[in-house]
Amino acid sequence: MTLAPSLKEAMLSAVPSLRAFAISLSGNIDRADDLVQETLLRAIANIDSFQPGTNMSAWMFTILRNLFRSEYRKRRREVEDTDGSYAESLKSHPEQASRLEFQEFRTALSKLPPDQREALILVGASGFSYEEAANICGCAVGTIKSRVNRARTRLADLLAIEGSEDFGPDQSTRAIMAAGGRG
Amino acid sequence: MNEDDKPGRPEHMQTEINQRKSRGRLGRDVQNKIGQQLRAMYDGVVNDGVPDRFVDMLSKLDEQKNGDKEGSTP
Numbered sequence: 001m002t003l004a005p006s007l008k009e010a011m012l013s014a015v016p017s018l019r020a021f022a023i024s025l026s027g028n029i030d031r032a033d034d035l036v037q038e039t040l041l042r043a044i045a046n047i048d049s050f051q052p053g054t055n056m057s058a059w060m061f062t063i064l065r066n067l068f069r070s071e072y073r074k075r076r077r078e079v080e081d082t083d084g085s086y087a088e089s090l091k092s093h094p095e096q097a098s099r100l101e102f103q104e105f106r107t108a109l110s111k112l113p114p115d116q117r118e119a120l121i122l123v124g125a126s127g128f129s130y131e132e133a134a135n136i137c138g139c140a141v142g143t144i145k146s147r148v149n150r151a152r153t154r155l156a157d158l159l160a161i162e163g164s165e166d167f168g169p170d171q172s173t174r175a176i177m178a179a180g181g182r183g
Numbered sequence: 184m185n186e187d188d189k190p191g192r193p194e195h196m197q198t199e200i201n202q203r204k205s206r207g208r209l210g211r212d213v214q215n216k217i218g219q220q221l222r223a224m225y226d227g228v229v230n231d232g233v234p235d236r237f238v239d240m241l242s243k244l245d246e247q248k249n250g251d252k253e254g255s256t257p
Contacts, residue, residue, distance in 0.1 A: 003244070008241055011241070012233055012237065012238065012241065015234075015237050016228070016230075016232055016233060020226070020227075020228035020229045021225075023228050024224065033234070036237065037237065037240065040237060040240065040241065044241075044244060101220070102220065102224070105221075105224070109224075120221065121221065121225065124217070124221045124222070125221045125224070125225035153209060156209055156213050156217065159217075
């Protein structure tokens with residue numbers, strides 16, 4: 001069985017977002033790349049169970065997520081990463097926003113329970129629908145929704161974002177958002 | 184003497200905070216802010232593209248598979 005070129009292409013094009021997901025989950029670039037590699041190997045080994053015409057990216061996210069979860073369960077007994085060694089290792093791309101603000105954000109993100117973190121990332125960053133995220137995590141849509149809500153609330157508390165007062169960007173961005181905020 | 188009973192404490196601010204906590208819902212601008220930072224972090228990695236290591240890996244696997252069909256137990 002050889003991997004069809006179109007499948008290979010689809011797998012490779014999923015890699016950038018798989019890496020971003022893996023880094024958001026694990027907080028460690030090396031571990032993230034290992035996760036992505038293992039995901040690719042599993043995807044190739046199980047390509048027969050991939051249904052043509054469905055979303056290759058979502059399928060691979062599911063594999064990666066399950067790999068991370070089983071690894072996490074194993075590791076949890078050894079090391080509990082509760083306060084920020086996770087965030088410490090996330091040092092790439094400091095050019096967005098202000099450095100300090102960004103650092104704070106990642107520290108806060110690392111403090112979320114894993115199920116809330118993955119739900120927030122899948123919906124808020126990877127761009128999956130609630131339904132797709134529920135499929136990836138193997139839970140109900142309502143569960144994803146409440147995890148995302150709790151994650152946002154917790155982040156806002158951790159970052160002490162109280163309404164518009166200490167908001168980063170600038171007035172005009174906010175004005176645009178407010179004007180366009182019909183959706 | 185309770186410090187919290189000091190006169191002049193802006194009462195409306197206190198109420199706002201309490202309301203947000205009890206409602207458990209966030210304003211749109213707070214959600215926007217969180218979404219923005221989340222995507223900034225995420226997209227930073229996505230923009231790295233596909234590292235060579237993965238392209239190489241898939242090519243090698245392809246060659247192997249073409250060579251021998253069986254015996255790929257990781």
